[in-house]
Amino acid sequence: MKDTAVLIAGGLLYGLLLFGCYLVYQEELVSIIRKTRARNRLQEAKRRYREAGALERHLDQLTRVTLGTKVRGVYFQWFCGCVCFSVTCVGARSMPVLAAFLTGALIAALPYLLLRIKLEVIRRKSSFEGEIFVGNFLSAYRIANFNLYKAMETIGKEKQKMKKSAELIAKMLLELRNTANRAEIRKASDQFAFAIHTNWSRMFAYNISLAAADGTNISLALEDILIQLREAKTASEERRRLNSEAARMVVFLIPILYVATVWMNAKYIGLETRKFIYNQLFTAQGFMLLLLILFLFLINLVLIEVVNNQKFDY
Numbered sequence: 001m002k003d004t005a006v007l008i009a010g011g012l013l014y015g016l017l018l019f020g021c022y023l024v025y026q027e028e029l030v031s032i033i034r035k036t037r038a039r040n041r042l043q044e045a046k047r048r049y050r051e052a053g054a055l056e057r058h059l060d061q062l063t064r065v066t067l068g069t070k071v072r073g074v075y076f077q078w079f080c081g082c083v084c085f086s087v088t089c090v091g092a093r094s095m096p097v098l099a100a101f102l103t104g105a106l107i108a109a110l111p112y113l114l115l116r117i118k119l120e121v122i123r124r125k126s127s128f129e130g131e132i133f134v135g136n137f138l139s140a141y142r143i144a145n146f147n148l149y150k151a152m153e154t155i156g157k158e159k160q161k162m163k164k165s166a167e168l169i170a171k172m173l174l175e176l177r178n179t180a181n182r183a184e185i186r187k188a189s190d191q192f193a194f195a196i197h198t199n200w201s202r203m204f205a206y207n208i209s210l211a212a213a214d215g216t217n218i219s220l221a222l223e224d225i226l227i228q229l230r231e232a233k234t235a236s237e238e239r240r241r242l243n244s245e246a247a248r249m250v251v252f253l254i255p256i257l258y259v260a261t262v263w264m265n266a267k268y269i270g271l272e273t274r275k276f277i278y279n280q281l282f283t284a285q286g287f288m289l290l291l292l293i294l295f296l297f298l299i300n301l302v303l304i305e306v307v308n309n310q311k312f313d314y
Contacts, residue, residue, distance in 0.1 A: 061194040064171075065122060066115045076111075084108035119195075126164040126196040131229045133165040134204060138222040146219065148211045149173065168195050176212050185212050200225055250300045258293070 022029065059073025084104040091100030137155050144150035155162075156170030168191075175188035189209035193202045203225050207218040265271040280286040 061191055062112075062115055062119060064191060065168075065195040066118045080108040080111060083111075122164055122195060123197045126168065126201075127198050129162040129165045130196075130198065130200050131226070131233060133162045133169075134200065134222060134226045134229060136162070137169075137204075138219065138226060141219060141222065146217050148208070148218075149177065152176075152208075165196070168192050172208070182213050185209050200229055247304045250297070250304060254297055254300075 056073045056077075059076050063073060063076055084101075084107070087104035087107050088097075088100045091103050095103070133155070136158060137151060140154040141148070141151040144154065152169055152173040156166055156173055159166045172188050172192050175191075176185060179185065179188075186209055189205035189212075192208070193205040195201075203221070207216075207221045207225075210216045211218045262273060262276055265276050266273050280290055
């Protein structure tokens with residue numbers, strides 16, 4: 001315990017020392033970083049346009065969507081790696097190396113899991129904005145005389161009923177205005193499709209990349225997406241109506257059936273309610289059956305929630 005306290009106190013003191021040095025020499029450090037970037041600008045340009053790996057591309061998209069800043073995936077990897085290494089080093093003093101490494105890996109995975117949960121929340125909320133978003137974008141696109149950037153700027157300001165989608169289209173607009181490179185245009189559109197992760201968002205992003213790269217008129221394609229979304233809305237409402245009936249059956253019918261079972265045991269079999277409750281709670285077989293009933297009941301609730309809370313898509 002004392003060793004741990006000393007280690008934590010030493011880490012805090014050294015951290016404060018490094019932070020103080022940064023505050024004192026902040027301008028000099030920034031100047032050195034800028035000079036280094038200026039000297040290596042050719043390598044930076046090559047690195048910018050190179051094809052990233054699948055993991056790095058995934059982390060780039062994940063951090064940009066969830067954090068709202070251009071945090072590169074490689075930095076996030078380094079951060080998680082440092083956390084894993086630090087926890088492993090600290091844990092190795094009081095547990096086996098393998099157990100310490102597994103503990104470090106689990107703790108290092110927590111930031112990714114938190115970002116992933118936030119991403120899924122953003123995807124679900126954005127998916128239900130599809131019909132309003134595509135319809136408003138199509139109207140703005142026609143009003144702007146098929147000017148893509150003006151339509152995107154108009155929709156980016158409308159955040160009343162489509163907050164998430166408007167934020168994503170505004171970010172894509174900023175990236176498209178800063179480049180004419182096809183790879184960068186495709187990357188910006190892929191970012192939008194990744195954030196919502198539905199069929200309609202992929203089709204919409206693909207058409208946006210076509211219009212930005214070649215000036216193609218995409219009004220007919222947007223109309224087709226809107227028609228399919230309206231058909232999907234009808235099917236979604238029907239699915240929700242059917243699933244609401246199933247949810248009511250699970251939530252109300254199963255407890256009623258259990259109570260009815262207790263009553264039927266007392267009335268027709270002659271088993272007293274007190275004896276039934278004793279057998280259910282205080283015997284191994286009865287308690288295991290009760291746990292099985294509760295487990296299956298919860299699984300039914302989880303499955304209904306998963307079905308009812310699906311993303312809106314066609």
